[in-house]
Amino acid sequence: IELCKINSEVKCLIVGDGELLSIYKAKVLAAGFCERFEFTGYVSYTALPGLYRKMRIFMAPVFDESFGQVTPFAMHIGMPVVGYATGAIGEIIANNNLLAPPGAAEQLAQICNKIWQDKGKALEISQFNINRAKDNFSVESMIASYQQLYNKYNLPRSNRILFIALNPSAQEGGGADVLWVAAVNNLAVNGLKPGLVVFSRNNLADKVDG
Numbered sequence: 001i002e003l004c005k006i007n008s009e010v011k012c013l014i015v016g017d018g019e020l021l022s023i024y025k026a027k028v029l030a031a032g033f034c035e036r037f038e039f040t041g042y043v044s045y046t047a048l049p050g051l052y053r054k055m056r057i058f059m060a061p062v063f064d065e066s067f068g069q070v071t072p073f074a075m076h077i078g079m080p081v082v083g084y085a086t087g088a089i090g091e092i093i094a095n096n097n098l099l100a101p102p103g104a105a106e107q108l109a110q111i112c113n114k115i116w117q118d119k120g121k122a123l124e125i126s127q128f129n130i131n132r133a134k135d136n137f138s139v140e141s142m143i144a145s146y147q148q149l150y151n152k153y154n155l156p157r158s159n160r161i162l163f164i165a166l167n168p169s170a171q172e173g174g175g176a177d178v179l180w181v182a183a184v185n186n187l188a189v190n191g192l193k194p195g196l197v198v199f200s201r202n203n204l205a206d207k208v209d210g
């Protein structure tokens with residue numbers, strides 16, 4: 001809303017559902033910006049890439065979260081990411097100039113507007129985010145980290161045990177499930193099949209090869 005106040009070109013795409021959705025819609029209505037906001041409601045993870053590509057800047061919806069998956073997802077596609085300086089987002093995007101203090105909506109809007117106005121800077125951030133996401137938050141980089149860990153301790157293959165704990169309250173079929181299952185399967189492909197995998201939900205185990 002604060003961004004719409006200072007930039008008449010901006011249109012906002014709000015993706016997701018939850019108990020706060022009605023509050024957000026009411027605030028947009030009260031501000032008189034209904035025609036500039038689109039609320040998608042819940043969407044599947046498979047639909048997210050197409051929605052990301054419709055955006056020019058990604059404003060991370062993180063107010064108090066340890067690690068928001070949607071941020072590295074957006075970075076992988078090459079989107080500039082802005083947000084509040086809370087949780088792990090500072091470590092994820094590695095650029096404090098793109099963060100505002102928690103709750104400082106006007107400051108966050110100013111940060112976003114500067115990127116909107118400076119296409120060269122936006123392109124620079126985009127390329128940085130693509131590289132950082134690939135090097136730090138991809139399945140391939142995860143596999144490489146596990147390989148280094150196993151090699152560091154020189155464990156016999158029969159004793160190589162990988163524990164994976166997923167959030168039991170997370171929605172089934174969510175991004176964490178997809179990434180972790182892919183990681184375990186790729187470990188096997190790379191000759192590092194773990195001796196034991198522990199999931200927080202039994203129905204995930206049958207998705208792992210072997």
